Amino acid sequence: MRRRLGADRRTDTGLTLVELLIAMGIAALIATLAGSLFVASTHSVSLAQSIDNGTRQGSNGMNEMARMVRAATPNPLANPTPGGAQNDPAFVSATATSVLFYAFVNLSGAESPVKVQFAVVNGQLVESQWKATTTTAGTNGHWDFNTSATPDLKRTLCGSIPSSVVVFQYFDASGAPLTLPISTLSAIASITITITIQPTGAASAVTLTNSVGMSNIGSGS
Template structure:
């Protein structure tokens, strides 16, 4: 074969079959690369969602726990019976009198603090400041000092897994009616609160929600550790 004929043959390029094979291989490689990228991105997103759920649940649990542990009765002027630790004790809402964030002051003021679930399944903390009455006694403001969200992405409320459960010193559960608070008599018997945080920050639903549960005592009432029955 002459040099001229060989050069003409090489100038003809790829045949149709060779071109189709090359395109098929390229498409397969591109598909594999895209699938690996999507899988990797989804895995990272799921991990971030799980971490976010854990962080939200832990932060909220720490805040509720420290407030409950600082819960205390409030003396009433001219009355030998103190106001109880809790003003409201429901499954999804709790109002407690607490000497939280007292610092080093010689005359720390209590706070009235509410934890409640809103319509967006967020846990909201609302605080009312206290002021002195009759020199050494305390009264709470009627207007809240501030309100903030301490947890987002809570799972919807379920009667089988409420935010708050209440127990007396014998470990017996005190159960409020649906959407209501314990009675005043029951409230005075509260010795511990079981707090449950069910959080799902991953909207895809590909990861399990994070569940944290803690039984918090009320040391200011002088009650020993409560064993739940």
């Protein structure tokens, strides 16, 4: 009986120091792997949200620009020269990163046309609008607009636009590209709009492109 009890005591020795260190090392490795997996998953979710937000902003901005550009219309001259131009061109200025034009949008009731600018400012695509000064057209259907440097409406459509990006490309009625600077603004018959957004943390940018024609373009020069 005594010999059997002594043998039981010798076999009930528990964990050795080496075994304890190995167990702690394995536990630490598992914790490190779990932490890395959590960080990677969080980064993936954040990146997906950033790309989704960028795409949604770009889509909303594109829809607004296409809607306004389609409504671009020459502004009749109040006192045109006989045999000469009858309108001011729809486009007041046109560059690779900004465009200014007259837009006759939803002209019903007391609504008036607006002068609209889309421009890239400090990496953001900004829309500015200047209202007509009256609710009815003047002589010969001419409209006068607010000439203040401060627009009646200003809002940011989307951000994170890389520098030196080309947003606007211009084409004539035959589809041929117009070289900047454009000397004859009345030659613009369509615009290709490209919105490029660089989401935070994304390796590649999100790019949306749309070609917009203008049915109201006349013979202004």
